[in-house]
Amino acid sequence: MFDVIGRNFVFLMGGLLTTFELAILALAGGIGLGMLVGLARLSKNPWIYYPITAYVNLLRNIPLILVIFWFYFVMPIITGDAMAPFPAAVIAFVIFEATYFGEIFRAGYQTISKDLTAAAFSTGMTYSQTARYILIPIAFKRMAPSLITQSIVTFQDTSLAFVIGLTELVRRSSIVDNMEVRSIELYGFAAFVYFIVCYTGSQISLYYENKAREVNLI
Amino acid sequence: MIEINKINKWYGDFHVLQDVDEVIEHGQTVVICGPSGSGKSTLLRCINGLEPFQKGEILVDKTSVKDPKTDLYKLREKIGMVFQRFELYPHMTAMENITLAPRKVRKWSKERAQDKAMELLKRVGMVDKADAYPANLSGGQQQRIAIARSLAMEPAYMMFDEPTSALDPEMIKEVLDVMVELAKAGMTMLCVTHEMGFAKEVADEIIFMDKGKIVERGTYDDFFNNPQTDRAKLFLSQILD
Numbered sequence: 001m002f003d004v005i006g007r008n009f010v011f012l013m014g015g016l017l018t019t020f021e022l023a024i025l026a027l028a029g030g031i032g033l034g035m036l037v038g039l040a041r042l043s044k045n046p047w048i049y050y051p052i053t054a055y056v057n058l059l060r061n062i063p064l065i066l067v068i069f070w071f072y073f074v075m076p077i078i079t080g081d082a083m084a085p086f087p088a089a090v091i092a093f094v095i096f097e098a099t100y101f102g103e104i105f106r107a108g109y110q111t112i113s114k115d116l117t118a119a120a121f122s123t124g125m126t127y128s129q130t131a132r133y134i135l136i137p138i139a140f141k142r143m144a145p146s147l148i149t150q151s152i153v154t155f156q157d158t159s160l161a162f163v164i165g166l167t168e169l170v171r172r173s174s175i176v177d178n179m180e181v182r183s184i185e186l187y188g189f190a191a192f193v194y195f196i197v198c199y200t201g202s203q204i205s206l207y208y209e210n211k212a213r214e215v216n217l218i
Numbered sequence: 219m220i221e222i223n224k225i226n227k228w229y230g231d232f233h234v235l236q237d238v239d240e241v242i243e244h245g246q247t248v249v250i251c252g253p254s255g256s257g258k259s260t261l262l263r264c265i266n267g268l269e270p271f272q273k274g275e276i277l278v279d280k281t282s283v284k285d286p287k288t289d290l291y292k293l294r295e296k297i298g299m300v301f302q303r304f305e306l307y308p309h310m311t312a313m314e315n316i317t318l319a320p321r322k323v324r325k326w327s328k329e330r331a332q333d334k335a336m337e338l339l340k341r342v343g344m345v346d347k348a349d350a351y352p353a354n355l356s357g358g359q360q361q362r363i364a365i366a367r368s369l370a371m372e373p374a375y376m377m378f379d380e381p382t383s384a385l386d387p388e389m390i391k392e393v394l395d396v397m398v399e400l401a402k403a404g405m406t407m408l409c410v411t412h413e414m415g416f417a418k419e420v421a422d423e424i425i426f427m428d429k430g431k432i433v434e435r436g437t438y439d440d441f442f443n444n445p446q447t448d449r450a451k452l453f454l455s456q457i458l459d
């Protein structure tokens with residue numbers, strides 16, 4: 001029954017590789033940008049606070065699939081160049097996920113007392129040194145469970161990139177399905193692969209959550 | 219020398235500092251006391267530029283804190299600050315807490331910063347806790363590490379904001395001992411504290427603040443034995459029992 005998987009295994013796994021590549025770039029970019037978005041959301045400078053807040057509110061109220069479409073179809077009109085699906089998907093995901101990670105980091109920064117920041121400033125550290133060595137690492141540790149959960153969501157969301165023709169796991173499953181008409185096995189297999197990856201991720205998250213509670217270090 | 223010249227600060231309509239005047243000479247220890255909300259913490263935060271103020275002037279070694287051309291980061295390097303709740307970096311060991319600013323701000327090598335840190339850990343009696351995280355240290359131990367962290371930048375001034383008021387009674391002395399030793403070694407210090415024993419031992423001057431104003435100032439004996447205002451008399455009777 002699952003012979004269709006066996007015959008197309010290499011092709012399907014190639015799709016999983018694309019899924020991973022997209023997810024890793026989306027997460028690296030989304031988390032990296034999110035750290036800064038979170039800082040900007042707490043900025044006292046209105047020139048930073050308002051534009052970034054508008055960006056966050058806009059993106060968080062648009063479905064991801066439209067953001068992906070927008071980058072793929074509208075960007076070429078603006079730039080005059082057609083974009084390949086993969087870079088278009090990476091940019092759309094980074095810009096979209098950064099708003100979600102940004103809100104997680106903002107919550108993390110808000111757990112840090114005003115006096116702790118003052119302590120860092122009182123030793124002569126600049127704002128960017130304080131952000132880099134104090135605020136970001138503390139927020140990272142305190143928000144680890146939420147960051148992992150959001151990373152799992154991002155990983156699942158990468159399947160949406162199939163709408164612009166990115167040949168990731170779901171797209172490749174549908175390509176095989178079009179030829180062999182074995183939907184149940186193919187989409188069942190894809191679901192199974194997603195489940196394994198995400199379940200492992202959520203267990204890791206749980207482990208850290210328990211550990212953080214036990215040690216109560218930070 | 220720190221010169222505070224008639225500074226005034228408002229939070230909205232609330233006049234939190236009113237015509238505060240004070241000069242802290244090199245090597246002096248000045249103790250600030252007063253009821254909660256009288257503006258003591260705010261005054262310290264104005265001195266190292268953590269809070270802006272609207273009127274008046276503060277000069278630290280003749281450098282204006284208010285002047286937009288002043289490099290506040292440079293200025294803060296020479297004013298150490300110790301907080302009520304220690305405010306150690308929770309994700310770093312005691313050693314890392316102490317060496318961070320010398321390495322990143324002063325660009326010292328790791329070895330040099332660690333040598334300095336060990337010397338300071340010895341001074342505050344915490345050598346065996348160099349690799350401990352703050353969560354595993356008692357309040358008194360954390361506060362001594364926090365003092366060492368400030369001293370690592372080799373400041374010319376030290377400001378303390380109620381450094382012992384979050385501590386259990388048995389730990390207060392270990393922190394005060396460090397502060398007394400510092401004062402006697404000639405550090406210029408500005409201490410918000412209600413520890414009158416400490417004030418008696420090292421304070422050159424005591425300032426009493428109420429509702430944003432300095433309402434009384436003098437030596438320990440002046441203030442303690444002969445308070446002029448009713449507010450100070452009431453305050454002293456409250457902290458003495």
Ligand SMILES: Nc1ncnc2c1ncn2[C@@H]1O[C@H](COP(=O)(O)OP(=O)(O)OP(=O)(O)O)[C@@H](O)[C@H]1O
Pocket residue numbers: 229232234252253254255256257258259260261
């Ligand atoms: N950011 C702020 N905005 C508005 N009001 C503030 C702010 N910070 C402090 N205040 C007010 O200013 C007053 C002085 O505060 P400050 O912390 O300097 O007092 P304090 O003398 O240090 O008191 P405590 O002994 O409680 O530490 C208080 O009434 C406080 O509520």
Ligand SMILES: [Mg+2]
Pocket residue numbers: 258259260379
């Ligand atoms: Mg205070």
